[in-house]
Amino acid sequence: MAEGHRATPEPQAAAGSGHAAGRGRPGLIDRRDLVAALDRAAEKQVTLVSAPAGSGKTSLLRTWADRPHQDRRRIAFLSVRPGQQDAQLFWLALLDAVRTAVGAEGAAEPSAVTPGFDGGVVRDKVLSEITASPTPFFLVIDDLHELESAAAVEQLGTLLTGLPPGVHAIVATRHDPSLRLHRLRLAGELAEIRAAHLRFTEAETRELLAATKIVLSDEVAGALHQRTEGWAAGLRLAVLSLTGHPDPERFVAEFSGSHRTVAEYLLAEMLERQPPHVQRLLLRTSLLDRVNGELADLLTGATGSERILLDLEDANAFVVALDAGRTWFRYHHMFADLLRLELRRTLPGNIPELHRQAARWFAEHAQAADAVRHLQAAGDWAEAARLLADHTVSLTLDGQAGTVVALLHAFPARTGEEHPELALVHANADLYQHRLDEAQAHLEIARAYADTTAPDRRQRLRMAIASLDLLLARLRGNFDAVFEQADALPSRTTGQSTTEVALAGDLRALALLNLGVTEAWSLRLDDSERHLLEGVALARDSGRPYLEVACLAHLGFASGNRSFALVRRRCEEALALADRYGWGAEPVIVPAQVSLAGTLICTGEFDLGAQWLERARRATQSEGEPGVRLLVHLVSAMLPAARGQLQETLAELTAAEQVHSHMRGEHGLWSRVIGWTAATQARLGMVEQARATLAALDERRAATGEIRTAAAVIRLAEQDPAGARRALRPVLDGTAPVNSFLTPIEAHLLDALACRDLGDKHAAGTAVEQALNLAEPDRMILPFAMTGAWELLETLPQRTSHAALVSDILDVVRGTTPGSPDRPPSVPAEDLSPSELRVLRYLPTNLTRPEIAGELSVSLNTVNTHIRRIYAKLGAGDRSAAVQRGRELRLLSNGRG
Structure with missing residues (x-):
């Protein structure tokens, strides 16, 4: 059954035949x-x-x-x-x-x-x-x-x-x-x-099944293709056996290389054609999922195995290299099945010791999961339990939490009672699956066991327990407990042996992650950034890319008080690293995805932001970390709010409230959720509900800038602009605490709306200009769209220093996203100084250099110096070229459409 038609290997054509017959055979497909x-x-x-x-x-x-x-x-x-x-x-x-x-x-x-x-x-x-x-x-x-x-x-x-x-x-x-x-x-x-x-594709496998009138579900047909790896003979033999079979789906579930017809074929065509020493290697290494020359030498008691494996791969003998250097190999699934069958038939007594030898090799080469699997296969449950308990945290830090769960399930039902150290593994698995109460119970069992175990293991178990305690507190949103426990974890040099030092380093990196994340959710962003950066460095030093991704994923959010350019750069770094290791759709990268989405939405790139937000939502677990879930709902509320879809906004904010209700501590963004909830209710005409939302808050919370801006929205909805201005005064004068860079911009815009309603156009213009001053460094567009204050921009003087930003804002609310998808990424903000950026943003206007100097209250000489530097940094020869380059680099808008 080759590319034209695939079938079982056929009798050899007679030597010398000009053409071989074979047309019209039933059950074949045209390839x-x-x-x-x-x-x-x-x-x-x-x-x-x-x-x-x-x-x-x-x-x-x-x-x-x-x-x-x-x-x-x-x-x-x-x-x-x-x-x-x-x-x-x-x-x-x-x-x-x-x-x-x-x-x-x-x-x-x-x-x-x-x-x-x-x-x-x-x-x-x-x-x-x-x-x-x-x-x-x-x-x-x-x-x-x-x-x-x-x-x-x-x-x-x-x-x-x-x-x-x-x-x-x-x-x-x-x-x-x-x-x-x-x-x-x-x-x-x-x-x-x-x-x-020559391999059949999955679509061709389905076509072959249809040609022989075999009906299988897409899932089962896919399983058959995966099992055979598209191997023609295997598929044909399966099809022959499936014809008339009373339970075809059960047949596929059980179909393997040990199936009689397949085994006979592989035995005759492959295994028996090999010399005895090659057969010995194939049989003894068949119990491995992957093999290299050194491991094969160990299991065969011979030398030269790597050369044999290379020759087998070159000979297309169902041996597949797994790396570019051709050092690791695996056997075709069905060939491996046949080899294991023959191993059980010919050397059943050797199998447990072969597994033990493999386990020792993998343990010595820091491949704990493989070592545990072989210990389990050998029936050495006690040693498997000890090894898994010792490495459960490290495996999790390598992104193998799912592997830990699978290994745990492979133990006999009552093994945990005989080996209480597995309680630590159960706790780790519970945390991965967000079964927090069960995790707490297993940690108590592990704690009691650690107190009674041998001194040489006691400290290691206690360190691991402490790290899981910290993760449990974070997942429960118990931020105070995280801060209390973080200092109790080991320094990088704790431990007597190399293994203990490595474990201490792993646990310290995990502690830094948990601490940094908790600080981020508490809006202690400077502390969070410092600890997450230290965690990144430690993860790199210890070769833990999964942990590095986890730290990097939160760094974008932690950089929010610095600049959007830095947030975006750090999020993209985390995303690139996650994609490199195949974690681009895993929960570990969600914080970077949602932080990037929030940044894009804030700057008016709604469609691109929506794409990243959708990826974050798909990867967010329904029972996952509450801090992440709250952030996802909050950012999900921003997009419809900017588009005037207030019912959808309220639904997302309500979901965020529900998440927060299950947290033991208060998320730093909580006042933002409550404030936006009340403001959205007011904009929907639900003024009484909005007032009730704020009335439920205590005095401390009610004094925050986010709640005061919400109160101003309610006042505006009640047609009380003077009351709105009074509510905003503590925000505008800086006496009200704020937890978001958006809040002061919102406050100025709401103040502008209030001034307009009071008939004070000059004050309204001044307030809008102040909002633009705050929005300019990060090109903030969202607050203008959310508050409806963008309408005031139509009446601003054309001589405003924010002409490019104003153009961007108006483009967005009219349905045009600034820039184009193929526009080059922006240069780092450091390339142009803040003063140079201010001058650059006047260049698209008709203002002369002296007029620009007057607007900025600087000397003409200073403006000339800045313009020369701008030209040099942007590689421009004149004002027009500098404006064009500024637009390409997203430093300026593309102008009004």
Whole structure:
């Protein structure tokens, strides 16, 4: 069953047959793409089809050769007989195939074997016959791996590299022969079709099932494809067994390389063809999911295993390299099944010790999860429990918390009672699954066990328990407990042994993460940033990329009091690292995704922000960390608020309140949630509900800037602009505590709306200008859209120093996002100083340099100096070029549409 049609390996065609029959076989599918690929490859001088047994090489060649329009071509088709050692028989068979193809006189009679055979002479006869025939001419040789005559292989190589124009050769084999085709490869005259091309795709697997009228669900069909890895023979054997089967889905669930028909095929075609020392290696290492030369040497008690593994991979013997350096290998799933079956049949008594040897090797090479698996397979439950307890935290820090859960489930049901140290592992697994009460109970059991265990392990267990206590407090939102416990964790140098020092480093890094996150949720952002950066450095030093991603993911939020450019840069760094390790859709990266989304939404890039927000929502667990979930709901409320979709905004804020109600401490963004909730209610006309929301707050909370701005919104809804201004006064004069950089901007904008309602246009303009001053450094657009104050921008004097920002704001509320998707990323804010940025933002206006100096209250000389530096840094030669470059770098808007 190759690219044209795939089927079980078929009987060898007779040597010398010009075309092999095979058209119209039932239950096969037309693989046009694969046949077309062979057509394109066949345009080269030589095409090599190299793949394992049962990959469909013969079927591909026959389908390609048997097509009706191939009658216009001359095709000599030869299948090498099994175990062909006689060079004369091979060359005579090839000569007969060529003569049959060209219709030579007497071609029906096979050439006679003669004494004194000269392979070179017959090779030249073959070449002569081909050269004399009309072109195009194709020489197709199947099963070349069966040719065991080195002389014949060498002579064939000479023939293939010397074919005349218009003559092409296609060679199919299970492993690459020594034909010395490297010159053809360099010349671009060698095409290669390998196992990857021959494998069935999942769609083709479903097509094959449909062709044989076998009905399976998409999930089960996918499982069959995954199990067989698209191997043609395996699929065909499965299809034959599934035909008429009473329970096809159960068959697929149980189908493996140990299935009788598959095992018989693999045994005959693969295992029994290997010499005894190779069979020994394959059997003894089959219990491994992956193997390298050193580990294979250990399990076989021999040397040279790496060379054998490399040769097996080169020979397409169902051995697959897992890394570019070809140091680690695995066996094809079905071949591994067969090998394990044979190992159980031939060496059952050796299996436990093989697992123990593998466990010791993996433990010595810091691969604890593999070591635990093999200890469990050997039935050494006590040692497996001890090893897993010692490494449960480290495995989690490597992003293998799910692996820990799986290993835990592999223990017998009552193992925990016999080995109480597993309570620590249970606690860790509970925390991963956010079963916090169960985690607390298991930590108490682990604590009691640690008090009674041997002194050499007591400290290690206590350190691990302390780190899980800290994580539990964070996940419960018990921030005070985190701060109390953080100092009790070890320094980087604690411990007597190298292992203990490494564990102490891991636990300190975890403590820094938990502390930094808690400080972030408490809005102690400077402290959070410092501890998270230390955690990043420690994670890098100890080679813990998962922990590094976790710290980096929160750093964006922790940088929110610095600049949006820094937030964005740190979020993108975290996202890039997570993608590199395949964690781009995991909960660990959600803080970076949602912080980036919030930044984009704040700056008016709503569509891009919505994309990142959706990714964050998909990865957020319904019972995950409450601080993260609250942030996701809060940012989710920002987008509809900016678009005037107030019911959706209120729904997200209500969800955020529900999350917060389950926290034992108060999230720093809580006043933001309450303030926006009340403001949204007021804007929806729910003034009484809004007042009730604020009335439930104590005096401390009611005094915050976020609540006072909400009170101002309520006053405006009640048509009491003077009352709104009174509510805003403590925010505007800086006496009210605020927890968000958005709050002062909102306050000035609400004050502007109140002044407008009072008829004081000058005061309204001044308030808007102050809001623009605060919004300018980060290009803040969201507050103008949320409050509706953008309408006031239409009446601002054209000489405002924020013309570019005003243009951006108006573009956004009119439905045009500033910039374009393909615009280059912004340069770091440090490239232009704040003073230079202020001057740059006047350049799109019609103001002269003296007028700009007057607006900024600086000397003309200072403005000239800044402009020269701006030109130099942006690589611009004049004002127009500087404006264009500023727009490309998102330092200026693209102007009004």
